[in-house]
Each structure stands twice: as structure tokens, then as C-alpha cells.
Amino acid sequence: MAIVFPSQIALVLFTLCFLTVASDVPVMKNIDINKMAGKWYPVRTATPESSPRPIHAFTLETTGSGGITMNIEIPQKGACTMKKVALTNVSPGVFTSPEGKATVMDTDYKSYFFAELSKDNTRILVLYARKKKVDKKVKKKFRGIVKNSGLKTAHRLKLRKEDMCS
Structure with a gap:
């Protein structure tokens, strides 16, 4: 009979957890980041939390080094x-900053993109769109990604005029 040490069990569990988390998020590897430049509005989110965190509109700019800059619009008292x-x-489709990690999951470049935003143990899936509304097919596709990710629900964001800068 073989002897199994606790450190071996921990290593196996860690590996299984890592593989499970890594497989939860599809990554768009053949992304053309230049086509993603421009204005994006949050439309839906999915989090393990009961009340979603605020997600803001932003303008995406590409940098010469293959990175991106997000100019986030944060409304505050008018x-x-x-x-x-x-x-x-x-790596293709994956971007990091001190604010956390952004993974581009899917996009058609002209109307929507799905992203996972994560930092530490916090994870949010977001459906962004060029306009403040998207087609029903896109919403359905997002719900499918949410379901496959292990999160329970996609929350519709109610974008009030005072919550948006433009």
C-alpha cells in the first residue's frame, strides 16, 4: 500500500481547482484589439454577489505596445x-493592470463584447455594447456563457441618465 502525504493531496486539489477555474472562461485568442477601440457601455453583468458592483462606460484606446488604455467614465453628483x-x-485576449485582469471572451467588434474582470477572488462577467441596448441573440449568448461559467444569473443593468456620463 502506498503512503499518500497531505502535501500530495493539496497539490492534486490545487491542480484540479486551477484547471476548473481556467476552463470556466473562454478566451478569444485571435483578437484584433485595434477593432475594439472606441466607446463601450455596460449592459449586463454576472457575479457571485447578490448586488452587482457598479460598472461604467469607457472608451478603449490601443497603445503601440499591444496594450490598451481604458478611459473610464465615472459619474459623480452631476x-x-x-x-x-x-x-x-x-497573452492573446488577456490584459492586466494593478486594477486586476480583463479577459476578452467574445466579440463581433461592431456591437458587443463579453469580458471577465477579476481581481483576487472577485470575478465579474460583463456584456459591453457599442450602444446602450443589444440584440436578443447577444443577450442569449451571454446567458449561455454565464451558465457555463458557474455563475447563476446575468443581471440587467438599469442605466439611468444620472449613472452615465454620456
Whole structure:
């Protein structure tokens, strides 16, 4: 009979957990980041939390080094604060910054994209669109990704005029 040490069990469990988490999120590997430049609005989110965190509209700019800059519009008491976040491309479709990690899951470039935003143990899936509304087929596709990710529900964001800078 073989002796199994606790460290071996921990290593196996860690590997299984890592593989499970890594397989939850599809990554669009053949992404053309230049086609993603421009304005994006959040339409739906999915989180393990009961009340979703605020997600804001932003303008995406590409950098010469293959990275991206997000100019995030944060509405505050009738004014709009802009926050610039530079993200570095660490692998196709995956970008990081001190703010966390952004994974592009799917896009058609002209109307929508799905992203996973994560930092530490927090994870949010977001459906962004060029306009404040998207086609029913896109919503259905997003719900499928949410279901496959292990999250329970996609929350519709109610975008009020005072929640948007533009």
C-alpha cells in the first residue's frame, strides 16, 4: 500500500481547482484589439454577489505596445470623472493592470463584447455594447456563457441618465 502525504493531496486539489477555474472562461485568442477601440457601455453583468458592483462606460484606446488604455467614465453628483487605466497584454485576449485582469471572451467588434474582470477572488462577467441596448441573440449568448461559467444569473443593468456620463 502506498503512503499518500497531505502535501500530495493539496497539490492534486490545487491542480484540479486551477484547471476548473481556467476552463470556466473562454478566451478569444485571435483578437484584433485595434477593432475594439472606441466607446463601450455596460449592459449586463454576472457575479457571485447578490448586488452587482457598479460598472461604467469607457472608451478603449490601443497603445503601440499591444496594450490598451481604458478611459473610464465615472459619474459623480452631476459631474463626470475620468479614470485612465493602462492594461498590458499578457497573452492573446488577456490584459492586466494593478486594477486586476480583463479577459476578452467574445466579440463581433461592431456591437458587443463579453469580458471577465477579476481581481483576487472577485470575478465579474460583463456584456459591453457599442450602444446602450443589444440584440436578443447577444443577450442569449451571454446567458449561455454565464451558465457555463458557474455563475447563476446575468443581471440587467438599469442605466439611468444620472449613472452615465454620456
